[in-house]
Amino acid sequence: MKLPRSNGSRIYLLHLLAVAVGLALIATGPWRAGVMLIGVSFLVAAAFRTVIPLNHTGMLRVRGKVFDVVWMGFLGASLVVLALIVPS
Template sequence: MITVTGRRRWTQEIGRYTPFGLVLAIAAAGIGLIFAYHWRIGSGLIGGSLLVAAALRVLLPERQLGLIALRGRFTDVILYGGLGFLVVLVAATIIGGPFDH
């Protein structure tokens, strides 16, 4: 028999990993697009997933972050945001591609 306390614990754990699941789903969609030879859009999605992680790190409290919170808040936001911005910039500015001849 599941008690109310057990349900709260279960929903809290699901809620705790939802932000990471969102970031992972965006990155997985990007990888899928890369494998479908849409490498620029896929790379942009991977960079976008890092930007989403940075935004979630700023907006959500510590108890809801789950696996997104790796270091201190400032360090995570700078690293996620900086790397995400660079990946999006590179994806947007490269001419040609690995499959062009």
């Protein structure tokens, strides 16, 4: 398998892998850990989106930088809060 050339695409690929692992955790039982992993991966992707130059964003870029960072940050923070406050 050939890795993507841009740093953003590599980060996006790692983000997708983390989401897949999180979904597998949710499906197999420890749902709180899976939701936490997905949320943290969104927060990490948002942080990387702020520092990666525009010509290296690749698949990590959806809209503008502000939209991407705010949306991924909101999703990540919401999932982390959800994992922490929902009673088991």
